Amino acid sequence: MRKHLCRTLMLGAALALSAAAQAAPAWPARPITLVVPFPPGGTTDLLARLVAREAGTRLGQSVVVENRPGAGGGIGAAAVARAQPDGYTLLMGTLGTQATNQFIYAQMPYDSAQGFAPVTLVANSPNVLLVNPKLGIASVAQLIEQARRAPGSLNFASTSLGGSPHLSGELFNRLAKVDIRHVPYKGSAPAMTDLLGGQVQLMYDNLPSAMGQIKAGAVKALAVTTTQRVPMLPDVPTVAEAGLPGYEVNSWFGLLAPAGTPPEIVGKVRDAVAAALAEPGTRRQVEELGAIPVAGTPAQYAETIRADTAKWRQVIQDAGIRPQ
Known part of the structure; x- marks a missing residue:
């Protein structure tokens, strides 16, 4: 009798778990918001809208761009850092939002190192x-x-x-x-x-x-500002060759999710972006904007953020820029 009761309870638990799994909709089950922390019309916005269209097609859901400018990108970035880590809110981050703002602003409304899960670089520019x-x-x-x-x-x-x-x-x-x-x-x-x-x-x-x-x-x-001329402007020199040896600045744009977002969701977003950027037509659109398409891993993006944080901390100190 006791064995029969135990088997019955185990079967009931298994059926309950199965029913719960079936009831939980597969991600993404609704539109995704991609926050752009700058006004419409800039590079961050242009790239985000391209990514939203192409990644949304591959994910099977609309990716809606929402512009939330202010504080050097800090307002939009903070909103994403506070969002539920369920994959339905993403950030198009920049060198500023993820590396340099922390040395520029005395009060940061988010933790650029701990508040996000890097997804992938999208482009260098x-x-x-x-x-x-x-x-x-x-x-x-x-x-x-x-x-x-x-x-x-x-x-x-x-x-x-x-x-x-x-x-x-x-x-x-x-x-x-x-x-x-x-x-x-x-x-x-x-x-x-x-x-x-x-x-x-x-x-x-x-x-x-x-x-x-x-x-x-x-x-x-x-x-x-790069060390080599760019194909889009072949007749325009680099700052270094035009008279300032050693000068180099490279800007980047990448997707991030709130910290705690499940790795499987991060992986799905990354794979959708990588598939989009592998398409010649999409790559051409990014290049026509003047950017170089990139689709690395979350770990590679995290390392880029760490390295540039160290580099620009020193530059900002040397330039005498004080937190505002």
């Missing part, structure tokens, strides 16, 4: 040094000459405080021994508007969001 053509500066050498002749008379726009475009300008100042003042904006689009309007003379931007204005001739690209 050079930054580009832009000038308003009306300024009459056609080369890095001319820019340095004018900046030295009248210290503090020039200013440069960037997409946020502490992001890679901002740090591109600070590194330029340090190596060229000039004083070009920084003017931070909340995203690429408003910064570009003021560059075109003459409110600022220079701008450092991620290449993808600047390509349209460069091709239209509305702005002039003086140099790219």
Whole structure:
């Protein structure tokens, strides 16, 4: 009798577990939100919308882009860090949100090291040094000459405080021994508007969001920040070859989930993005934006974040940038 009762209880438990497993819908069972912590129109936004479309198709659910700008990407990043770790909220992170903001802002609303589960890098992108053509500066050498002749008379726009475009300008100042003042904006689009309007003379931007204005001739690209020229702008020199040896800035964009997201869900997202970026058509779209598609593992992305955190901590200290 006791054995029969035990078998009955075990069978009942097994049936209950089976019923629960059958009742739990497979992920993803509803649309996924991809938070972009910057305004529409910038590189982060453009890449996120491409990823959302292509990964959503492969996951079988809509991936909805939600722009939540502010605090150099901190507002959107914090929202994702606080979200349920169920795979339905993701972040398109940047060098700023995951590595440099912690050294720029005195109060961080999230822990960039512990608050997220890295999913995959999506793309690497050079930054580009832009000038308003009306300024009459056609080369890095001319820019340095004018900046030295009248210290503090020039200013440069960037997409946020502490992001890679901002740090591109600070590194330029340090190596060229000039004083070009920084003017931070909340995203690429408003910064570009003021560059075109003459409110600022220079701008450092991620290449993808600047390509349209460069091709239209509305702005002039003086140099790219990577160590090698980029295929999209073969006639534009690097900052290093244009007169500042040792200069290098590389920007990246990648997907992250809230810490605690199940590894199997992280893996599904990563695989969907990797499959999308393996398609020649998708790769071409990323490259046309001025970026280099990447689809590494979560561990590789985590290592990139760790390495760049150490690198830029030193650069920020050397530049004398104080937490705001």
